[in-house]
Each structure stands twice: as structure tokens, then as C-alpha cells.
Amino acid sequence: MPVFLSRYLVVLVAAASVGAFAYVQSAAGPLELVVLLASAMTLLMASVLERYFPYRAAWNRSMGDGVTDWASAATMVSVVEPMLKLLGALAMLAVYGHSGVDNAGGLQSLPFVLQVLLAALLIEFGKYWSHRLHHKVRSLCWLHAMHHSSERLYALNNLRFHPLNYIVNFAVSMLPAMLLGFSAETILAYLAVSQPVLMLQHANLDLRSGWANYVFSTNELHRWHHSTESAEAEANFGSAFILWDQVFGTFSYLPGQNDPAQVGLFASTTDYPAHAGYWTQLKSMLSPECCRG
Template structure:
């Protein structure tokens, strides 16, 4: 029993950094074989997702959060439609519109990015810049009625596990894409740097929403991980209006929204309205109904 507890403790501290490093190594190894960047990075992310799924069963944070098939079905649809297909369509739209207008102007945008820096530092810089752009959007999403109606979709789950990281309304996803992807395309960040950026983006997001009992220690002052993000999904507004960081938590530290109570577990997750629709089609139209997230639950909910 003591050996099992020791093993679980070690795993809680090591699975996150091991998965992140492993995903980077897999991406680099596949690229070295001549595999194109997109399948190489996707393969690393899929393997990482498999690892996180395994850890959710081996060292769960809360067994009550283990998903039902209906959860998986809806979240898988969000992941494919909103996180995989939509960005490709937005990228194509960008290429056909904005980039087409900018090309004749011959603006030296590509000179703005320090391509000579090692890839590690380029990815780190991308994370900091993207976080500076995403943080105010996230704060606005919690404090502006029209944006919150979109963002409530993401806060609707009553339990967290890795796959519901992709649960976003497509309109909000387009807004996010305009801030954490488009600027890097416009200034000509190299394809390898972009690939590694999104590998970290994906793997960190999996853990951030995961039901894995992990310990980040001092990384909680750098990375937006699950110990912090669970509080962001609390049903209590005073707790959920904290920890806005997407990948990094640095701007929460700067602006005083960092929140991590010690020796306390988060309570109920989700929205005040426990009858808020959870299916894909229902959540596509939910933002059209003002105040739906705050509607009192029906009896028996």
C-alpha cells in the first residue's frame, strides 16, 4: 500500500513535464524522418492525449468526474468541428482575404519576428505574446454580457476531463484565433516554431482541463495548469473570475487574478443554471438566449 501511494505521489509530480517533453521529442523525431510538420505535430498531440486519458484512470483527481459516453460524444464533436476543422477554414479564409490584401503592399512584416533565436526561445516568446493578447479577451468574456453568452458554453460542464478543453462556441474560437494565431501568421513565424507552439498549447490544455491528480508546485506561478484552472470553472463567480491564463499564468500574477487556495478542493463546477443545454446543437444556439446561464434550475436538477 505504501509503495502504491509513493508511486502515485511520484506520478502526480512527473506526468505533466514528462508528457510535455515527450510530445516535443516525438514531434522532433518525426520531423527528422521527413514527415511533414502537420502530421508530425498531430501525431505527438494524439499520443499525448492517449497518455492523459490513461492517467485520468490511474490517478484521477475526482472519480465522479469520469465522463459518460454522452459527454465524450459531445466533446469529441466540439474537438473535431471547433478545434480541428474550424482553424483550418479560418486559415484558408485568412490566406484568401487579409494576406491577399497585404501582399501587394509589400510590408516588411516578416522582419518583425526574431527568426534567428533558437526554437525554444521563439516558442516561449510566442506564449508570452499570445497570453498578453488572450488575457484581456478572457477577462472581457467574463465581464461583458454578449461575450459571456458565448463563453458560457465553455463553462457549462459540471465536471472536467481532458476532452472538454475543446468545448468552445465557434464564434468565440474565431475571436481567439484572431489573437493567438493570426498575428504570428502575419509576421511570418516559422512553421516549426508554430508547430511546437501548438503542441504545447494542446498538451497543456489537455492537462489544464484534465481529471488527473497532478501537482505543479512552483510551476503554478508560471503555467496555467489544472490546480489553478479548476477554480476558474467553479460555479461560484468569485472563484471563476480568477486564473484567466490560457497557457501561462503570468498576467494573472501581474493583475492580481491569480487564485489557489491551499488544502481546499474546488466545489461544484459549471453554471448557475443546471439545466443549461450540454449537447452540441443546443450549445450552438444557447448564446441567443440572454441570461440562459443564470436561469434557476428546474425542480430535480
């Protein structure tokens, strides 16, 4: 991969998305569409680049997991996201009534950039702790195992989630931000920064992001989180940003050493159907093993 792209791709996609958002915002255009297009284009770009500049060539070859990844992606995009959008709107209606979030109080009077910063801190805080608990609580671990059961990392892994895992994340991050009075525009601005970063987080690309690793949860950091060794994997829980890992002591970054020997579930996780298809993994939460221990 060209050195320039290797060093600055994460920053470039985030900056391009924010620039597009600011332009459309000034023109009173469709902000949600901007975020959607920025995310889709980044995912598509990552999928193309990893064909030509893979971090590990073996990760470009299917391990029988392609159908699972695509089934998860389709479920997330066509079912889970629309459902959460509806539930979020209903929650807002229940709290604020037809008057909407404009009656929420002081948040709306703050400078817009400060609103976005505060929203990002809150949302990332919720996602950080949700993710960390999904590694500590047995029943939550079982849900999160779907994401970690992949034995390779590539762009589409970002959409490999058990729906209940994703719903829990939403309930403790995005929903509180909405209910506290952050406007849709503010939350979309946060997503304009975070979503492109997330679309690169599992990419099979040899990115060497340097200083950006201290700001964003890059694939260079996140690769360690998917290690089969618990001592390596219990770190870098941040969603798009790595701030809360630094605050709570779970940040791990060793420049030049970004190559865990193997990715996937821990060797001790023998009862999870790691090599089964999407629907089998989805239904496995109903098995007795799910909440045992």
C-alpha cells in the first residue's frame, strides 16, 4: 500500500466525511444521507483496497464464513437499524411529546461543536462499557461471540453482530444521548466522524496510522482485540475513539507490533458454535450453555 494511504487513510476518510457533512449542513441538505453515503463508500473502498493491499493475504480467502457475514450485514441494515430508529423515535415521543427535543433545555444553547463533542464523549462512554461488559458477563459474552467467532479480519466483519448485542450497545449509548436532549443533527455529526472510522476498523489493510492510533480505534489497535490470547484481547474496547481505553487503563498500542498470531475466540470457548452458520449462532443464545457459569 502507498505509504501516504497507509499513514493517513483513517484521518482522510474521517475528514472527508466531516467536510461533506458541514457542506450539506450549510445548505440545509439531507444529513442522514451524507452519513449513509460516507459509510457505504468507505466500506466499499476498504473492500476494494484489501484485494490489492492485504495485511494478510489469507484473510482475503473465505473460511466458510462469507454467508454468515453477509446474512448478518443484511439483517443489521434491513431490520435492526430501522427498528432501532423507530424505537428511538418512540422513546423521544414518550419523553418530550410532540414538542420534540427543542424543549430539552440548555444543550441546545451550546455551540454546535461543543454539543457534538459532549455527545461523542457520552456515546463512546456507553459503547466502551457495553463492549467491556460483553467480555465479562457470561450471557453477554455469548452474544458478542458471534462477532469474535470470525477467524479472519476484513471489512465486512464490522457488520457481524448478534442483533441483541447491537441493541444493548444502542440502549446504553445512542438512546441516552437522544433522551438527554442532543439533537438529531448533533448525533449525526458524531456519526459523520465515527462511522467511516468504524468501516475501516476490521479492514484487511496494513495501515500504520501513527499518532491517529491515540485518537481513533483503528484496525491497527483493534486487531489485537480480536486475538485468541486473552492477555492481548482484553484491551482496546473503544468504538470509534480510543479515549476511554486510555482513561480506564485498557489502551494497548505497541508501534511496529501489530500482528497477533491468530484471531478468533479464546481457546477456552469450546461450547460456542463458532463454525456454524448465522442462524445457528443467532439461536444459540437459547441454549443452556449460554448462561452457564
